Amino acid sequence: MPELSGLQKTAVLMVGMGPEASAKVLSHLRESEVEQITAEILRMREIEQDTARDVFEEFHGIVKAKSFVAQGGTDFARELLSMSLGVEKAVELMNRLTAAFAETPFHFLSRADPRQLISFLQDEHPQVIALVLAHLTADMASVVLGGLPPELQSEVAHRIAVMDRTSPEVVRQVEDMLKKKLSSVLQPSELSTVGGLQPLVDIINRADRSTERLILEGLESRDRALAEEIRSKMFMFEDIVQLDDKSIQLVLREVQSSELATSLKGVSQEVRMKIMKNLSERAAQNLADEVEMLGPVRLKQVEEGQAKILQVIRKLEESGQLVIRRAGGDDEFVD
Template identity: 50%
Template sequence: MSTGTALSGLRKAALLLIQLGPDQSAPVLRSLRPEEIEALMAEVAAMDVADEGTRESVLLEFEDMVRASRVRNRGGFDVAEEMLVKAEHEQSREILGRLSTAITHAPFATLRQVDAGLLRPFLEDEHPQTIALVLAHLTSEQAAFVLSGLGDALRSDVAHRLAVMDRTTPEVVRVVEQHLRASLAAMGDARDQVSVGGLDPLVGIISRSQRDTERAILQGIEDRDPALAEDLRAKMFAFSDIVDLDDRTVQVVLRTVDTKELALALKGAAPAVRDKVFRNMSERSAASLQEEVEVLGPVRTAQVEEARSAVVKGIRALEDSGDIIISRAGGGDDLVT
């Protein structure tokens, strides 16, 4: 292969992977689709020896692309359009048309540009199901602000509806959008069913709310659906999240947790979790606990999960009583030390 030969993009990619080697090229391949991997590997397998000039040319081109990507760190429709135009794909025009329609018609896209302070009074008189549907499409920060300003009963109702919401039809989204269009910019309909609500967005909202709002939401859901409230609490703090607690908090937890239960919970735990626990114990206590973990032998996964659940419940009880404070991303509590 000589430097005078025009290389296709596929061949350049294959040559780059060859120079990266098996270990460094593996993460790249894992990010590709099966058909892309097959095409690349076929090119790699068929490639002969490349001269030094060709290898250097490909590497320099890749370096220029990396530098350009650092400068151009903003995406957007115009960037996507430029990429497609330069790719000279035969269906570029059709792809851009569909992309433009999808972006323009994203459900409630305009609401993400509206200040949360304006959204709250706009939404508070709507039906709880409508509010839940809209919150599911907002950012967690916007939704947390809106939810925290609702009355206690309405807030609990909306939070519950958001948690149990799964999918909605384009017709429902369209009706709600048409209802809101008088006060906000026009919004299109969703072409397909869209996933909305569920525990994950509610966890994101709660984690960015004031602690009294968080407790009120959890209590409201507890009154309506205890099992759902337990699932929500489990999502908000898992056993592995112990690594995110400060040392003083971990020490308080260790003084209250049952040692045998803790040993079972640590069975098969990540090294970071074990280290966090052992590091906050006396050397003698840590050695004793480590020995207890080792002598347990094989245990059922269900037993380990049950023990971890018990430890987490103990941590939540300490938080509820005010003995510890668990800081969450975006939370609104200020601490005075």
């Protein structure tokens, strides 16, 4: 079972308690909190027995779920809001939430096991796989893409990159096909903008280093210009040399020396010097000694070490603690 956020656990608890008890709780919360909880209730639909039991046990046995399957969704949310906020506010809030949290195509696949999805999709046409992956979250899509055969990875990656807009009818037909094996089908009502370079970059950025390398090499053999454009939008390990010294020092504080030593095996002298100059003289010497003592290291180990450091960099970028200047970017900087 995937780890639930605090907000999701609260929503499970609200559904399990029923509308009357939940309304009493929500009446003591701020409207913004009520809206967030209601949004999660709208998303979850059915709540599995094991999920409910885990949540209830965590809340010290408020409810003991023996054979519990609750129903969230629109009706429950509307009744809950009416009882806690009044009918008029409930209608207004439900209209806003319904528009904001309308389910996207292939949303039902977010509950699927990625391994089962890989097994099912790998025999489908590359264009079908590309359409599905373009609608998944980048995290899940990277797992699925990484599990496909190498030759299929590059074909699918290329199709995601050049994909633009897809009609509702095509999406619906693919969903109907998936319904036979993976339940629920959504009904998109307007053109969906899917695919393109950025979704593919997001997917590759979350893949492991070996998968990243295979995808880019495969794309390069098909379309060198496209591969270069994707590289320009990505932050590769070798791009560490583009970071300023302050950012490098910020990254180094988050990285273990053993991972750093492994990741520096086989890199260019420029990359190694960029790292070394941002360490104290003693730390830099210790790192150089550790790299030397490692001897030959499997490529997979090096890529895993580099991937961990890239995760740190991306996390720091997402939190706004460092800025990555990508080639061809539209952002302007003032020193």
